[in-house]
Amino acid sequence: MNEITHIGRQGLEAAIVKGITLVLILLLLAPIVMVVLMSFTAGATLQFPPPGLSLRWYDEVWSLLAGPSATIARLAESLAVSLQIAAATSVVCVLAGVPASYALVRARFPGRGFVEEMLGLPVVFPTVVLGVALLMLVSQSGLDLGMGQIVIAHAIIGLPFMMRNCMAAMRGIDPVLQEAAKTLGASSLRAFVEIVLPLAREGIVSGALLVFIISFNEFTLSYFLYTIDVFPLSIWLFQQSNTSFSPAIFAVSTLTIVITVAVILAVDLLAGRKR
Amino acid sequence: MSVHAAMARIGRSSAPTSGTVGSRRTGWGLALLLTPAGLLIGLLAACSLVILRLSFGTQSAEWVSWSLGAYATLLDPYYVLIIVDTVWLALLSAVITTIVAFPIALYMTRTPSAFMRRMVLVCIMLPMVVSLLVQSFGWMAILGPDGLLNRAVALATGQERIISLLFNRTGVLLGLVQTTIPLAVLPMAAALGSIPIALEEAASVLGASRLSVYRTIILPLAWPGIAAGAVLVFGFNTGAFVVPLLLGGLKVTTIAVLIRNEMGPLLNWPLGAALSAVLVVLALGIQALNRLVAPHGRHA
Numbered sequence: 001m002n003e004i005t006h007i008g009r010q011g012l013e014a015a016i017v018k019g020i021t022l023v024l025i026l027l028l029l030a031p032i033v034m035v036v037l038m039s040f041t042a043g044a045t046l047q048f049p050p051p052g053l054s055l056r057w058y059d060e061v062w063s064l065l066a067g068p069s070a071t072i073a074r075l076a077e078s079l080a081v082s083l084q085i086a087a088a089t090s091v092v093c094v095l096a097g098v099p100a101s102y103a104l105v106r107a108r109f110p111g112r113g114f115v116e117e118m119l120g121l122p123v124v125f126p127t128v129v130l131g132v133a134l135l136m137l138v139s140q141s142g143l144d145l146g147m148g149q150i151v152i153a154h155a156i157i158g159l160p161f162m163m164r165n166c167m168a169a170m171r172g173i174d175p176v177l178q179e180a181a182k183t184l185g186a187s188s189l190r191a192f193v194e195i196v197l198p199l200a201r202e203g204i205v206s207g208a209l210l211v212f213i214i215s216f217n218e219f220t221l222s223y224f225l226y227t228i229d230v231f232p233l234s235i236w237l238f239q240q241s242n243t244s245f246s247p248a249i250f251a252v253s254t255l256t257i258v259i260t261v262a263v264i265l266a267v268d269l270l271a272g273r274k275r
Numbered sequence: 276m277s278v279h280a281a282m283a284r285i286g287r288s289s290a291p292t293s294g295t296v297g298s299r300r301t302g303w304g305l306a307l308l309l310t311p312a313g314l315l316i317g318l319l320a321a322c323s324l325v326i327l328r329l330s331f332g333t334q335s336a337e338w339v340s341w342s343l344g345a346y347a348t349l350l351d352p353y354y355v356l357i358i359v360d361t362v363w364l365a366l367l368s369a370v371i372t373t374i375v376a377f378p379i380a381l382y383m384t385r386t387p388s389a390f391m392r393r394m395v396l397v398c399i400m401l402p403m404v405v406s407l408l409v410q411s412f413g414w415m416a417i418l419g420p421d422g423l424l425n426r427a428v429a430l431a432t433g434q435e436r437i438i439s440l441l442f443n444r445t446g447v448l449l450g451l452v453q454t455t456i457p458l459a460v461l462p463m464a465a466a467l468g469s470i471p472i473a474l475e476e477a478a479s480v481l482g483a484s485r486l487s488v489y490r491t492i493i494l495p496l497a498w499p500g501i502a503a504g505a506v507l508v509f510g511f512n513t514g515a516f517v518v519p520l521l522l523g524g525l526k527v528t529t530i531a532v533l534i535r536n537e538m539g540p541l542l543n544w545p546l547g548a549a550l551s552a553v554l555v556v557l558a559l560g561i562q563a564l565n566r567l568v569a570p571h572g573r574h575a
Binding site: 013014017018020021024025027028029030031032033034035038045046047048049092095096097099100102103107109115118119121122124125126127128129130132133134135136137140152155156159163188213214217218219220234237238241249250253256257260261264265268272 | 313325
């Protein structure tokens with residue numbers, strides 16, 4: 001008797017927690033859902049509810065991207081620049097993050113805790129300060145790094161995300177495997193390339209994807225470091241929203257949402273496969 | 276180990292590892308492995324030094340003169356108020372985010388469905404990863420004068436455009452909470468997941484009500500995770516820039532927005548640099564609180 005009411009109450013509690021969670025998630029996703037919804041409006045304003053549904057704004061964006069007027073709004077160029085920056089940032093983070101993760105997971109050395117602390121620093125370091133300081137460094141040195149200055153900035157904030165994923169994957173690898181390879185005559189480098197890298201692949205790839213999407217959507221650092229020649233999509237969106245606020249912006253935004261959701265689902269799928 | 280759990284440990288040191296293959300590795304090899312990442316972090320350190328140097332300069336002679344003038348200016352009530360207000364807004368957002376995050380974290384650790392758990396993770400990650408600019412467009416469509424909320428209220432009450440949440444503090448707070456939910460949920464879920472269900476069962480068998488189970492078992496045991504998440508959100512939002520810039524409509528000024536104004540349009544580099552120095556000290560100082568409130572970090 002007692003047992004039954006106990007379970008009944010537990011079930012009710014679980015249902016309440018589930019209900020609250022679903023409502024909260026709905027609220028959290030509300031702005032994203034709203035952007036997608038309004039991009040299909042048939043009207044010319046952001047009036048809610050939309051007077052009708054249509055693809056006219058996607059049509060307009062398509063003509064901006066592919067049509068003869070492609071140069072006017074520079075949308076296609078901005079999209080390409082953002083994708084290039086994101087890809088380059090991922091590569092830099094892999095090159096910097098994988099060896100450092102390996103060192104931190106497998107080696108014990110004095111000051112290891114300090115090194116790990118330092119590598120986590122970009123997460124808590126205020127992005128605005130990083131952006132302003134990099135801008136000062138670049139303008140004082142007179143160097144023209146082009147896209148490079150944004151890539152380096154993004155790589156700094158992406159590095160901790162890369163390393164956490166890498167380190168988690170590398171911790172799961174039995175060191176005995178490497179020892180065995182070395183006993184059989186493999187060099188340290190070969191043991192790393194043939195044992196550690198393949199086994200940590202999921203962690204490295206999901207870290208790289210995460211860095212890619214963080215860079216693709218990043219605004220603050222791009223805001224300080226963009227130039228007339230390097231004009232990322234986030235800055236394009238910002239300028240458009242300040243000048244002409246048409247639902248076409250919502251169609252472009254929906255495009256970035258689709259890319260982001262796809263990458264996050266891919267990261268989740270990789271994590272799921274590892275389990 | 277999921278990627279999300281891995282992210283939960285961001286900003287915290289981890290437990291010592293078990294295996295050490297590289298015990299014979301020379302110091303040179305180790306240095307080589309750490310060099311590329313070290314260069315990136317070194318640049319971050321160089322940035323801090325540049326800011327520190329600039330903050331002791333005087334306007335239009337930033338690199339050659341030395342002065343405490345910028346810091347003296349910061350003692351002006353106008354700046355003190357903005358600094359205090361920024362910290363207050365960040366603290367408020369941390370408290371609200373923590374409260375909102377609790378049921379989500381609880382659901383994630385208790386649901387028997389692995390699919391639901393993963394979907395919830397993806398859903399709370401999106402507001403953090405999707406461009407804030409894009410989300411601010413969504414907020415405008417919801418909270419704007421002809422937006423969803425005002426239309427709904429108009430339908431219910433017949434009054435037009437009575438709610439104004441956009442471009443004020445409420446809108447900024449909403450954005451701050453929404454974008455930092457995962458920072459609070461992930462450490463919390465890790466802490467909740469480490470509580471043995473047998474403890475709760477034992478308490479129930481001995482006659483404890485659900486409420487007292489929460490009060491005496493769940494909350495105290497999950498505290499390190501709850502505190503770690505709250506501190507992370509607090510520190511993170513102290514540097515808030517995009518949210519107040521886009522959802523505050525120039526009416527909500529945080530330290531970061533002020534830095535932008537001084538460095539950009541106003542060209543007062545020493546003052547902007549001094550504000551930056553204050554912001555860095557605040558953000559890192561708040562993060563150091565983590566050691567005090569959750570000294571063992573067992574949840575990580």
